[in-house]
Amino acid sequence: MTQLQVQSEKHLLGTKGLSAGELNAILDRAAHWEQHPVKVTNQLQGRFVANMFFENSTRTRFSFEVAEKRLGTEVLNFAAAVSSVQKGESIYDTVRTLESMGIDAGVIRMKPNGLLAELAQKIKVPLINAGDGNNEHPTQALLDLYTMRKQFGEIRGLHVAIVGDIQHSRVARSNLWALQTLGAKVSFCAPPVMQAAELAEHAPYVSIDEALKADVVMMLRVQLERHEGSLFGSAEEYRAAYGLTAERAARMAPHAVIMHPAPFNRNVEIDDELVECEKSKIFTQMSHGVPIRMAVIERALS
Missing domain, CATH: 3.40.50.1370 (Aspartate/ornithine carbamoyltransferase)
Structure with missing residues (x-):
């Protein structure tokens, strides 16, 4: 060698x-x-x-x-x-x-x-x-995988939905490659202006309702400043359409977990009360x- x-x-x-x-x-x-x-x-x-x-x-x-x-x-x-x-x-x-x-x-x-x-x-x-x-952002994806493996025993067969600004997310890309290598199914959920077209052949884009059916719902930080003048004029509009609200979280499967690479915008992509709720693994991920x-x-x- x-x-x-x-x-x-x-x-x-x-x-x-x-x-x-x-x-x-x-x-x-x-x-x-x-x-x-x-x-x-x-x-x-x-x-x-x-x-x-x-x-x-x-x-x-x-x-x-x-x-x-x-x-x-x-x-x-x-x-x-x-x-x-x-x-x-x-x-x-x-x-x-x-x-x-x-x-x-x-x-x-x-x-x-x-x-x-x-x-x-x-x-x-x-x-x-x-x-x-x-x-x-490979080390972020690795700590995400580690969190999932600890939670579920193995990664193969899990369905992971990644929700938010896929276009600008290095976390979404590193997670996609690593999760697929280990046999998980990945789907994306994002407004049209935040989709990365080149990733569509690797993972489907689904609706927020469909994303809530996953074993892992991974929210991404929304960088609204990158999308000025686009579809979402305000954080409120984004939350209404794509945020993980308490009402949406209540529809997740009993065994499913919430993840987020942080830092998070409370009450934009994730409701304040969900950050440290029982389903949330956000601070566990950080540890x-x-x-x-x-x-x-x-x-x-x-």
Whole structure:
């Protein structure tokens, strides 16, 4: 096996193309870390991991940082807003600079689509995608899968309905690829202006009433600012047509659960009273972020 192949297997650029075996190995390792909640291990002591966030993030960045520190790594945090990127330095130059300083892995979030795959071919240290444009967000999908597997025992045969702004959602894409690889059925529900036409061949678009019949109803944050002047003039109109209201949630199957990658707009895509209701796994999902990211960092550095 060439050095290049070894490296490419250490990157985590997306869930698309990951085998069922690879997905399950990450989920199994996350289960190990969840069952051993040691605050700090010295598993990866002496390794340097750089968190390179060229796009704002709170939950994902903190979750990665906690995971890295629990594994005993040295953490370097980098925020584009206060860096040379503001002066026109390219993302490639920044990553290359950190690589030349001796980092062992990089966690990276960025706005442009498609740039990460190019970077990964030029950078020798493993890169972990913490969200790139509206392309992928693999660790979010992995923690979603982990939550479903814990809830239902297995993912094969589950029906997962993803509701909201599919067009701009990297979470929807990463979940689609991973869920289908593990044998789940995926359907989308979105107003016409928020549909991603290129995904229609992979998963059908269904009505909100149909989506409520799924085992998992996954709501997405609605970014109304991206759709100014379109079908929905207001949050109220969106909630009436596509929101998970208390009345709609009451129609879900007794065993079904509600998920959301967060942050959420309360009383827009999901009613306030549902965020922490019995069916909701939203905060449970968040708690799985650290063990999943520990598994992913370990995979990159092992």
